[in-house]
Amino acid sequence: MIHSYLMVSVILFCIGMLGVISRRNVFTVFMSIELMLNAANLAFVAFSRLHESMDGHVLALMVMAVAAAEAALALAVVILLHKHKGKLDTNVFSLLKG
Amino acid sequence: MENSATYLMYIPLFPLLGAVIIGLMHVFTCKRPIFEKFYGIIACIGPILSFVLALRVFFNLKGMPEEGRYLIQKAFTWFQVGDLDVAMGFLADPLSSLMLLFVTFIGSLIHIYSIGYMGGEKNYAKFFAYLNLFLGSMLVLVLGDSPVVMFVGWEGVGLCSYLLISFYTTETENVIAGNKAFIVNRIGDLGFVLGMSFLFWAIGAHGFDYMALKANAHHLAPGVALTVCLLLFVGATGKSAQIPLYVWLPDAMAGPTPVSALIHAATMVTAGVYMVARFSFIYAHVPVAGSIVAWVGILTALLAAIFGMFQDDIKKVLAYSTVSQLGYMFAGVGVAAYSAGIFHVFTHAFFKALLFLGAGAVIYAMHHQQNIWKMGGLKKKMPITYYTMVIGALALAGCPFFSGFFSKDEILFMALANGHWGIWLVGVAVAGMTAYYTFRMIFVVFHGEPRDQHAYDHAHEAPLVMTLPLIILAVGALFAGYLNLPAIFGGDQEVTHWLAPVVVEHHPHVSKFVELLAMCASIVAFIIGIRLAWQRFGKGAEEPTFSGFTEFAYHKFYVDELYDSVFVQPYKRIGGAIRNAIEPNVTDAPIKLVSQLYMMVGQAFKVFQVGFVRVYAIYMIVGLSVMSLILSFSLN
Numbered sequence: 001m002i003h004s005y006l007m008v009s010v011i012l013f014c015i016g017m018l019g020v021i022s023r024r025n026v027f028t029v030f031m032s033i034e035l036m037l038n039a040a041n042l043a044f045v046a047f048s049r050l051h052e053s054m055d056g057h058v059l060a061l062m063v064m065a066v067a068a069a070e071a072a073l074a075l076a077v078v079i080l081l082h083k084h085k086g087k088l089d090t091n092v093f094s095l096l097k098g
Numbered sequence: 099m100e101n102s103a104t105y106l107m108y109i110p111l112f113p114l115l116g117a118v119i120i121g122l123m124h125v126f127t128c129k130r131p132i133f134e135k136f137y138g139i140i141a142c143i144g145p146i147l148s149f150v151l152a153l154r155v156f157f158n159l160k161g162m163p164e165e166g167r168y169l170i171q172k173a174f175t176w177f178q179v180g181d182l183d184v185a186m187g188f189l190a191d192p193l194s195s196l197m198l199l200f201v202t203f204i205g206s207l208i209h210i211y212s213i214g215y216m217g218g219e220k221n222y223a224k225f226f227a228y229l230n231l232f233l234g235s236m237l238v239l240v241l242g243d244s245p246v247v248m249f250v251g252w253e254g255v256g257l258c259s260y261l262l263i264s265f266y267t268t269e270t271e272n273v274i275a276g277n278k279a280f281i282v283n284r285i286g287d288l289g290f291v292l293g294m295s296f297l298f299w300a301i302g303a304h305g306f307d308y309m310a311l312k313a314n315a316h317h318l319a320p321g322v323a324l325t326v327c328l329l330l331f332v333g334a335t336g337k338s339a340q341i342p343l344y345v346w347l348p349d350a351m352a353g354p355t356p357v358s359a360l361i362h363a364a365t366m367v368t369a370g371v372y373m374v375a376r377f378s379f380i381y382a383h384v385p386v387a388g389s390i391v392a393w394v395g396i397l398t399a400l401l402a403a404i405f406g407m408f409q410d411d412i413k414k415v416l417a418y419s420t421v422s423q424l425g426y427m428f429a430g431v432g433v434a435a436y437s438a439g440i441f442h443v444f445t446h447a448f449f450k451a452l453l454f455l456g457a458g459a460v461i462y463a464m465h466h467q468q469n470i471w472k473m474g475g476l477k478k479k480m481p482i483t484y485y486t487m488v489i490g491a492l493a494l495a496g497c498p499f500f501s502g503f504f505s506k507d508e509i510l511f512m513a514l515a516n517g518h519w520g521i522w523l524v525g526v527a528v529a530g531m532t533a534y535y536t537f538r539m540i541f542v543v544f545h546g547e548p549r550d551q552h553a554y555d556h557a558h559e560a561p562l563v564m565t566l567p568l569i570i571l572a573v574g575a576l577f578a579g580y581l582n583l584p585a586i587f588g589g590d591q592e593v594t595h596w597l598a599p600v601v602v603e604h605h606p607h608v609s610k611f612v613e614l615l616a617m618c619a620s621i622v623a624f625i626i627g628i629r630l631a632w633q634r635f636g637k638g639a640e641e642p643t644f645s646g647f648t649e650f651a652y653h654k655f656y657v658d659e660l661y662d663s664v665f666v667q668p669y670k671r672i673g674g675a676i677r678n679a680i681e682p683n684v685t686d687a688p689i690k691l692v693s694q695l696y697m698m699v700g701q702a703f704k705v706f707q708v709g710f711v712r713v714y715a716i717y718m719i720v721g722l723s724v725m726s727l728i729l730s731f732s733l734n
Contacts, residue, residue: 020715029711090711097709 005046013039026078026088030071037067103169106155106188109148109198110241110251113205114234116144117227124223134222138213141226145209145233149202155190156199167192167599170243187307189243193600196440196593197240197372200447204364205233207567211455212356214563215462219354225265229360232258236365240372244307245294248373252290252337255366256283262361263353275352282346286336290373293329296322297380312379323380327387330377331394338370339421340398340428345658347421348405351413355458358413362420363451368443371427375436375601382434382602392432392513396521396528399425401655403531407538408644408652411468412457415539419494420450422532426509429521435512436601437594441582442505444593448574449493449502455568456487459560460543464553470542471641472553477544479557482565484544486572491540493575495533496624501579503620508584511616515608522616529620533627541635586613 012035019032041060048056078088085092120137159167168191176186190198209229216225235254242248257280264276298306300322301314318326334340339347347367351358361367374381374391381388399422406418423446430439461468463480477484493502506529514522548554559565583589594605644652706717 017719021712021719024712093711094709096707098704098707 002046002050006043009039009043009046011039012036012042024090026081026090029090030074030078034067034071037063101166101168101170103155103158103171103190105151106169106171106190106241107173107186109151109155109188109202110234110237112147112151112234113144113230113237116141117230117234120223120227120230124227137223137226138209138216141230142206142209142213144230145202145206148233148237149199149206152195152198152202156195159190159192159195164599172243176246182302182306184244184246184306186247187243188241188247189308190241191600192596192598193372193375193440194240196444196596197368198237200444201233201236201240201364201368204447204451204571205236205360207570208356208360208364208451208455209233211359211458211564211567212354214561215356215458216354221265225262225354228258228261228265229357232262232360232365236369239369243309245297245311246306248376249290249294252333252369252373253287255369256280256287256337259283259350259361259366262357263350265353265357269352272352275346275349279346279350282343283336286333286343289329289332289336291333293326293333296326296329300326308376315379315383318380318383320384323384324387327377327381327384328390330373330380331387331391334370334373334391334428335394336370337373338367338424338428340370340394340424341401344398344402344421345661348414348417348654351411351417355413355454355461358417359451359454359458362416362454363447367420367424368427368447371424371431371439371443374428374431375440378431378434378436378601378603381431385434388432388434389518390432392429392518392521395425395428395430395432396524397425398422399429399528400524400531403528403535404651405654406535407531408648409535410471410641412460412470412473412539412543413454413468415470415535416450416453416457419453419532419536420446422528423450423494426506426525426528429513429525430509433509433513433516433518433521434603435509435516436603437582437591437597438505438508438512440597440601441593442502442509444581445493445501445505445575445578448571448578449490449500452486452490452568452571452575453494455564455571456483456490459483459564459568462560462564463557464550465556467550467553470539472550473543473548474546474550475544475548475554476557479554480544480559482559482568486565486568487544488540489572490575491536493579495536495628496529496620497533498621498624499579501575501577504579504582504584507617507620508582510620511584511608511613514612514616515606526619526623530623530627533624534631537628537631538635541631542639545636546639584613586610586617 016032016035016037016039019035020029023029023032041063044056044060044063046056048054048060081093082088120140123137155169158169168189170187170189172185172187174186176184178184209226212226212229216222219225232255235251235258237251238254239248239251242251260276260280263279264273266272297311300319301311301317304310304314315323335343347361350361353361381391402418402421402425406415406422409415409418423442427439427442427446430436430442459480460473460476460483463476463483464473467473489500493500496503496506506525510522510525510529513519513525560568580589582591582593584591642648650656
């Protein structure tokens with residue numbers, strides 16, 4: 001039973017990861033990160049159910065709260081980036097190139 | 099303990115404390131100088147308190163039996179190395195108490211005088227802080243109970259002379275003079291340190307204070323004793339301006355005049371003579387070293403007197419006269435007439451301080467004009483300065499019954515009595531030359547017609563705060579000599595008896611006739627000198643032009659230029675060669691190589707910094723994956 005849940009979680013996580021790596025649009029990258037967080041949440045809840053304890057639930061709630069805060073911050077950053085360059089392509093922002 | 103005293107440490111402490119207080123006040127209020135008026139007064143408190151304590155020391159010692167006449171205070175243990183335990187100890191015996199008395203007395207007068215002379219100058223507070231520090235260092239030097247403590251003061255006066263000579267830092271020339279004084283003194287200091295180390299190596303095992311050294315001095319091998327004496331004398335030539343290291347003293351005139359007075363009268367230059375007298379227990383065993391000291395001294399006296407005759411800066415004349423008089427003092431201590439040498443230090447302090455402060459008053463009146471050929475006829479304008487300076491000049495020239503006469507004559511007589519008639523002969527000649535150049539200065543400055551009418555019209559007598567020290571010093575210059583009145587005038591040589599327990603000397607018996615004859619010779623020399631000066635300069639004279647020998651002497655035998663080409667320039671060239679050849683190739687090369695290595699590694703790793711967020715995410719994922727794999731393998 002737990003296997004299926006974990007498989008779904010892993011698949012979701014990999015999709016998110018691939019999105020972060022391959023997509024260039026800032027919004028898509030951001031959504032992919034959300035996807036990865038939710039994959040982790042699913043795993044938490046599944047394990048919580050398995051062990052019959054509430055720890056996983058608490059952590060899942062916590063991750064949601066963090067994700068909400070992160071969304072607020074990240075969207076503000078995205079707006080600033082857009083103001084700065086007028087584009088949402090991540091390849092445009094490469095000031096750290098060595 | 100009977101011979102311990104708890105107040106000795108306060109003698110140097112008061113001026114040092116004054117220096118710290120004034121220095122701190124200056125640091126905190128230099129933006130808004132609110133205490134400007136008080137600095138001078140605060141600075142005077144320390145020296146005056148020290149003088150009071152010095153008097154107390156003197157009377158305490160006087161009340162003691164002659165054999166055990168010393169006071170000791172070990173303030174604290176300074177450092178411990180193995181068995182050696184060096185204490186910050188102070189020793190007051192007849193020798194140091196005599197030094198204390200006139201150093202603090204004349205130091206106090208110079209401090210008071212400075213209130214007037216330095217009034218309204220920039221960095222007024224800094225000047226007084228340095229002045230206090232100078233006096234405090236000198237007192238440490240005098241009171242130190244071991245060569246190590248003495249060395250602290252020795253270095254302290256060196257530092258302060260540097261700070262004060264280059265006090266007017268706006269002129270490059272002054273800064274160079276300060277540097278010169280400091281560097282030349284360092285050469286002497288090296289000799290002192292080496293001599294001290296040798297002494298420690300030879301007999302330092304049983305304690306390294308003067309008491310222990312004196313008790314163990316007879317263990318010294320003759321060769322070692324000679325080496326120690328000569329090395330210590332190198333130190334003395336640096337500090338007391340003898341051949342070959344005298345060159346810094348005339349340049350030291352760049353400093354404010356009270357500083358010159360302090361350096362020449364109370365502190366600094368007397369340190370070398372004091373040191374030789376302090377180590378008389380070693381010098382007494384090595385007559386050869388004594389002879390070398392005496393000859394160097396008397397030749398310095400001769401050389402400086404020759405230079406002094408052709409100077410045209412009022413302070414330079416006095417500077418060379420100091421070098422010359424110091425030469426006498428070394429001749430005195432060299433022929434084992436330590437008390438005579440120290441007595442000359444004592445009287446010289448009075449009349450030289452007087453002459454410098456008088457010259458300061460003249461310079462002050464003439465708006466910082468120092469060239470004597472721009473002065474003249476000042477007698478009417480500045481009567482107090484004139485009469486006090488004449489007294490000082492008479493004492494310096496060795497006029498009978500002035501203080502300088504008794505002390506100088508004592509040295510010359512002792513040289514003759516100990517069989518050094520060559521030194522005596524040169525000494526008498528120098529006495530004549532001294533009279534000549536001293537009165538040349540007096541006549542040109544004060545007699546005749548004014549050479550610069552404008553400056554003359556504005557000249558005026560100095561304020562009371564400056565003339566009062568002059569008058570007090572003039573009294574000293576007149577009567578200080580009577581403290582050591584020789585038997586031939588019905589005195590009983592108080593100073594010689596006072597110093598007898600400390601210095602090792604013997605008084606050869608010579609007939610009264612020889613003594614009188616020697617005295618007559620120096621009086622004749624004095625009269626000839628003063629007469630020549632009157633003939634040439636008494637009625638007013640024009641600035642002379644020099645040619646031949648006189649030009650050579652006017653340029654001080656080109657000694658400075660010689661030193662420059664023999665020592666300074668080669669040294670600079672060696673430095674340049676090291677900078678151009680050794681530094682880039684030997685010392686810098688490995689360091690540069692290391693930095694280049696880092697550069698190369700950085701270049702190699704640069705390719706990973708692509709700047710795209712996605713790529714960094716890949717690095718992170720790869721890294722985390724590898725870590726997870728390792729973790730899962732290690733858990734299994």
